[in-house]
Amino acid sequence: MAAATATNDSLWQTIRDEARRAMAADPVFGKSLADAVLVHDDFGAALADLIGRRLGGDATERARFTAFALDAFRGSPELIEAAGRDLQAIVRSDPAIASLLAPLLHFKGYVALQAWRVSHWLWRHDHRDAALLFQNEASNVLQVSIHPAAQIGASVYLDHATGIVIGANVVIGDEVTLLQNVSIGRSSELPTRSPRIGRGVYIGAGATILGDISIGDFAKIGAGTIVTSDVPGGCTAVGNPARLTNCPEPASVA
Known part of the structure; x- marks a missing residue:
């Protein structure tokens, strides 16, 4: 301290x-x-x-x-x-x-x-x-509407910050960047569970992230992407529905 x-x-x-x-x-x-x-x-x-x-x-x-x-x-x-x-x-x-x-x-x-x-x-x-x-x-x-029950880390950047909506119980890690018109919240299928966003994630303009899902550390969510399933760390998700690209190569086993 x-x-x-x-x-x-x-x-x-x-x-x-x-x-x-x-x-x-x-x-x-x-x-x-x-x-x-x-x-x-x-x-x-x-x-x-x-x-x-x-x-x-x-x-x-x-x-x-x-x-x-x-x-x-x-x-x-x-x-x-x-x-x-x-x-x-x-x-x-x-x-x-x-x-x-x-x-x-x-x-x-x-x-x-x-x-x-x-x-x-x-x-x-x-x-x-x-x-x-x-x-x-x-x-x-x-x-900018962020529910008080959300959890957000530090070193977070809301860039442009018009039309951002973050729902109750969403978890956002450190060093995350969100652009304008991003929505993160619960889905109608699982109304009691919210997304969990890892460290260093970049979320492009107009992206929507919904449901009981995890976005791994240092993932990227492209502009306008609709994400309703997990995104592994380091991957880029683009499109509607989201598809994964640029994922890190799995570690080789000696």
Whole structure:
């Protein structure tokens, strides 16, 4: 936990340095940077305020969402660690991004994912109505609907992040990238079971993943693919219905 705290402190200092440089380069934009970044003492406070700004329609709602987020971050500091890893994953994954500040302030997929982290914390602490409120507002405002009962790892990137739907009890591992219009959830045949997405999986735009299935580590799901059966690790699934291609060669036996 001490190492995570040090990493978050370093990350926060980098963000503040980027904000100061941006203010010097563009004083008109600088006021918004001061309000969003420089007035806050730490990354958690800035992130809670960001969630409140994006989800709250007026000052009262903004304060309520911010307060919920602050409670979650104070109750579970690992949420801040995950948020930092998510932010760094965007910079690693997106060649158009060269700084932490831009995705923090402007990428709705990032704030939607952090709002989900708060909603999941609320859900686990039996604040179900508040958790569903977060889901509803994120869906209405950000076009991203993630059920509070889902489970999502860290270093996750919701790229473009319009029309993403992730249902209850879906499990998503670390280092996963999802593009726009992805749906992951239960099927009508097995309504009590949801997909399990492994580490490092890439899910292309418009893909649908349904049912009691597993997507193995580092698999790729092509754009528009409909997946209703398991995808082994390292394979690429394309088409409707999905077919497998580019699977790793099985290890030879001496």
